[in-house]
Amino acid sequence: MILLISSKYDVSTNNVIKWLNYYGINFLRLNTEDFNSLNHFSLSNTSSKLKVNNVDLDSITSVWHRRGRLRHVPNSLNGLGKVTDYLKKEEDSLVKSIETYLKNTRKYIGSYTSEVENYKLEHLMMARECNLNIPNSMITTNKKELIDFYNTHDQIISKDLRYSINIKTEKICINSIGTFKVTNDLIKGLEDQFAPIYVQEYIEKEFEIRVFYFENKMFAMGIFSQQDEQTQVDYRNYNNQVPNRCVPISLPTDIEKKLLEFTKKVKLNTGSIDLIYSTDERYVFLEVNPMGQFDWVSKNCNYYIEKSIAKEFLEVCN
Amino acid sequence: MKTNIPFKLFANCILVKGISRSTICDLQRNDVRVIPNDLYDLLIENEGKTIIGIKELYENKFDDIIEEYFQFLYDNEFIFFTKQTTIFPKLSMDWSDSTIINNSIIDIDENSNYDIVNILKQLNTLHCRHLEIRNFNNARVNILEDILSFLNESESTIQSVEILLPFFKDIEEWITSIKDKFLRVDFIRVFKSPFNQNRVPNKDCKAHIMFTKQNYISELCCGKISQKFFSANMKAFTESMNYNSCLNKKLSIDKNGIIKNCPSMQNGYGSSDSVRLEDVISDSNFTKIWNISKDKISVCKDCEFRHICTDCRAYTENPEDEFSKPLKCGYNPKTNEWSDWSTNPLKEKAISFYNLQAVTEKP
Amino acid sequence: MQLIKIEQLPLTFHKATITETATIKKAKKEHFILIKKIGSDKISTEKFYKPISKIFSFDED
Incomplete structure (x- = not known):
């Protein structure tokens, strides 16, 4: 049996499950929105045992950790302010330890630990170690330094260091718009010192590349966003009327090798890598998202990624 | 440039x-x-x-x-x-699908009395995704509601349902009463209506609803080839490259409860009350027709629209030939002209062979 | 928000979109169906990619 940890809303999970059903593979799907009753996670000198929602996880042969993490704090304990914060931290430590236990004893694809430790700067350093090109990048709290960086590059962009902003209060919601160009006016509006700002040189691109990978399999898609004002900086600023052209790409072998080396180095056995193919003909690494969406890569390129994921698990089951 | x-x-x-x-x-x-x-x-x-x-x-x-x-x-x-x-490689032309049967037509009319729930149960084990229920003659809303309720209760794999049914006096109220209750319904086509109308899905109703003055008396009205039925998407195109664009992974039940590829086909595979769908699918006679792709069909194979078009194996120009052109296609790929298939003198013989005279008459 | 000094926040905050929570809740009214075999009660319906039968189209009217 396979354990799937995912969100109720995740379409990719649904599509993989359809293939699991087709191949007759048993699975247990636990959704991150629900409270999951922990019967026990018990350790002794001779054994480790885990039982969730009355299911003995000894029978699990492999895990696909698609999204988020399990919730073991009852809903009634939410909204207790600092007490809830404390309980969540305790839960976080539990969830990570369970992940480590399962990882050490069976095939485990995806990771909550890596998702929360999605440190873009570390990834940039690792990519550079694998001889991938990276954009000139800087993090600063100082206006003068920011102006210097701005002046030494034609154009610069800014983005979040780890997660995109997503703050919800009772009155308002604040949402990140993704990557954007930094203008003189934006810089003018800043004080001399501020919270860390992450800026990068803007790289003129011929096209963007999104690579979804699962273990050693890579599925690359080219995204042509350059002609379209709305998506020039970041294709995630979707244009719904006329979608950007998305086509399959077969990456040059040396780039694929470097990327594979990178995935080993950052210990992410699945994820989505963003690259740019620049107008000066370089492949430039931008970032990796440990739990990126692949449904649109699969559909646009006719890759049947869901089917190959299900097949991976079929091999483990047999 | x-x-x-x-x-x-x-x-x-x-x-x-x-x-x-x-x-x-x-x-x-x-x-x-x-x-x-x-x-x-x-x-x-x-x-x-x-x-x-x-x-x-x-x-x-x-x-x-x-x-x-x-x-x-x-x-x-x-x-x-x-x-x-x-x-930049070419797009892969692979087509595959995680179902055993992916779409199904169930026909009913005023005389139908076979066990539909029994069929729905079996379609679920075959991972069926899409269902069309065609109700000819008089509307039988009780049966339609029974079907929809069963799909809800059994949490069926069927995720979309299209309904074809005749107009009746309180049809608007009926649609209002089912639209939020049965979210699987995504298309309602009403015929013999006093008016023509096309209501695209909106906030209030997620189902597409169409009304037509036309009267569709039976399955004899199916199999039309028209630009209105073209689908230029990846799934449909790649399926057409490899398989029959109408019948692949389709299983139907005609108004008498007989299992068929499609209700208009002559060949039946027994009554759904006594034969299991699974057994029909393992019969190669039933599935071999799935492989008749457009590239194998005469005239179609020369047509520039062949992989975005639908097909019909039930009514063909030459009923003796399984690779014959769909009878109800009025397009000529040589001249690039569309004309009315029903008045084409060369098709008269086939029209009377299938007893289609009544459906070719305009109202 | 007046309590926070926006001039000292990262630029991502300056460019973020701000919406009233009330309006978001309204727009989020979605419909889902249940499919036992998939194990989620938040499944959106998906239209078939082609017509199932070919009876009704408006071209003849």
């Missing part, structure tokens, strides 16, 4: 050659454009070359035409310019 950099077609814009002209099927933006066969040949032979180079190949005698061609391709974003010509 960059005339000195090699051009490539976007992989999801696919060229299909017909006998007199070709099409570019844009499978990402669901669009089809007709192009001359000259342009088709030019693209096939020269993809990966520069426009300047192509003009030279034609000894600069056709610069104007070549320019016009590429301007059209560029304006519609069918092509792009890049030196990296080798990293």
Whole structure:
């Protein structure tokens, strides 16, 4: 049996499950929105045992950790302010330890630990170690330094260091718009010192590349966003009327090798890598998202990624 | 346009050659454009070359035409310019599907009395995704509601349901009463209505609803070939490249409860009350028709629309020939003209063979 | 929000979109169906990619 940890809303999970059903593979799907009753996670000198929602996880042969993490704090304990914060931290430590236990004893694809430790700067350093090109990048709290960086590059962009902003209060919601160009006016509006700002040189691109990978399999898609004002900086600023052209790409072998080396180095056995193919003909690494969406890569390129994921698990089951 | 950099077609814009002209099927933006066969040949032979180079190949005698061609391709974003010509592979034409049966038609009329729930249970084990219920003659809303309730309660794999039914006095109230209760319903087509109307899905009702004055008396009305039924998307196109675009992974029950590929087919595989669907599917006679792709069908194989079009194996021009052209197609790929199939004298024999005279009469 | 000194926040805050929570809740009214075999009660319906039968189209009217 396979354990799937995912969100109720995740379409990719649904599509993989359809293939699991087709191949007759048993699975247990636990959704991150629900409270999951922990019967026990018990350790002794001779054994480790885990039982969730009355299911003995000894029978699990492999895990696909698609999204988020399990919730073991009852809903009634939410909204207790600092007490809830404390309980969540305790839960976080539990969830990570369970992940480590399962990882050490069976095939485990995806990771909550890596998702929360999605440190873009570390990834940039690792990519550079694998001889991938990276954009000139800087993090600063100082206006003068920011102006210097701005002046030494034609154009610069800014983005979040780890997660995109997503703050919800009772009155308002604040949402990140993704990557954007930094203008003189934006810089003018800043004080001399501020919270860390992450800026990068803007790289003129011929096209963007999104690579979804699962273990050693890579599925690359080219995204042509350059002609379209709305998506020039970041294709995630979707244009719904006329979608950007998305086509399959077969990456040059040396780039694929470097990327594979990178995935080993950052210990992410699945994820989505963003690259740019620049107008000066370089492949430039931008970032990796440990739990990126692949449904649109699969559909646009006719890759049947869901089917190959299900097949991976079929091999483990047999 | 960059005339000195090699051009490539976007992989999801696919060229299909017909006998007199070709099409570019844009499978990402669901669009089809007709192009001359000259342009088709030019693209096939020269993809990966520069426009300047192509003009030279034609000894600069056709610069104007070549320019016009590429301007059209560029304006519609069918092509792009890049030196990296080798990293862009063709789109894979694979088609596969995680179901055993992916769509099903269930016909009922005033006399139907077979066990539908029994069929729905079996369709669920076959992972069936899409269902069309066609209610001829008098509306039997109780049966329709029973079917929809069962799908809800059994949390069936059937995720979309289309309903064809005749107009009746309180139909508006009926639609209102079911639209939020049965969210699987995504299309309701009402015939013999006093008016024609097309209501696209909206906030209030997520089902598409159509009314027509036409009267559809039975399954004899099916099998039409029309541009209105074209689908230019990746799934439909690749399926058509490999399999029959109507019957692949389809299983139907006719109004008498007989299991068939489609209710209009002559061949039946026994009563659904006594034969298991699973056993029918393991019969190669039932499934072999799934493999009749458009490239194997006469006339269709020369048609520029073949992979975005539907097919019909129930009514064909020559009932003796399993690869014959659909009878209800009025398109001629040689002349590129559409005409009324029902008045074509060459089709008279087949029309009377299938007893289609009544359905060809206009109201 | 007046309590926070926006001039000292990262630029991502300056460019973020701000919406009233009330309006978001309203727009989020979605419909889902249940499919036992998939194990989620948040499944959106998906239209078939082609017509199932070919009886009714408006071209003849």
